[in-house]
Amino acid sequence: MKIKKGLDVEDEYEDDTVYKDSGSLYLSSNTEGYSLLFITENTFFCNKSHLPMIEGEWYFHTIFLYSQGAGDGYDQYKGELPHGLSFDLTRSEIHAILGEDIVFSRSDKKGIVVAEGWDYDYFSIYITYNLNTLAPKVIQIDTYSASFPPKKEGIKVSLPEALC
Numbered sequence: 001m002k003i004k005k006g007l008d009v010e011d012e013y014e015d016d017t018v019y020k021d022s023g024s025l026y027l028s029s030n031t032e033g034y035s036l037l038f039i040t041e042n043t044f045f046c047n048k049s050h051l052p053m054i055e056g057e058w059y060f061h062t063i064f065l066y067s068q069g070a071g072d073g074y075d076q077y078k079g080e081l082p083h084g085l086s087f088d089l090t091r092s093e094i095h096a097i098l099g100e101d102i103v104f105s106r107s108d109k110k111g112i113v114v115a116e117g118w119d120y121d122y123f124s125i126y127i128t129y130n131l132n133t134l135a136p137k138v139i140q141i142d143t144y145s146a147s148f149p150p151k152k153e154g155i156k157v158s159l160p161e162a163l164c
Contacts, residue, residue: 025058033070033077037062065139067130077139082125087136091116094127094136 028035038058067087068076076087083097091113104117104126112134117126126140 024061028074030073031075033066033075034079035064035066035074036060037064060143062140062142065141067135067137069130070137081139082141085127085136085139087139089135091129091134098125 024040025038026035027038037060039061040058065077065079065081066072066074070076081087085094085097089097094116098118101118102116103119103124104115105113106115108114108131112131113129114131115126115128117124122143124142126142127136128138128140129135130137
């Protein structure tokens, strides 16, 4: 998928490649198995998605990488996955790679883990599992950690007061 120079995100798009709603813009390729999420400055820095979309710049926030059969008509992403991950790994193999320091976990009614997340200094990785195979269905990479600004000591981020 190529992003056309000068894409006017204020126009209304709703097809297989571009979808926009309040405070967020998705650029997707079903055939290449990914979706990119951009959010407005207000949403990114201050969690103020209720403000008009025209206020603030757009920031890249998340990439979703899909396995075959993940749904929504996506083919499997065939590029390199982060940290040596693969759509064929088991949950225990993923834990061996990403560690046991899980910051997010969601289970279904039967107690089966359906999603987990790991925080790093400047990004987070979330994995949604296929309930039949328990292999990764969607690998989601968010910019920055789940809490922005990062809570690590020594990292200072100043935001314009007008934003918040």
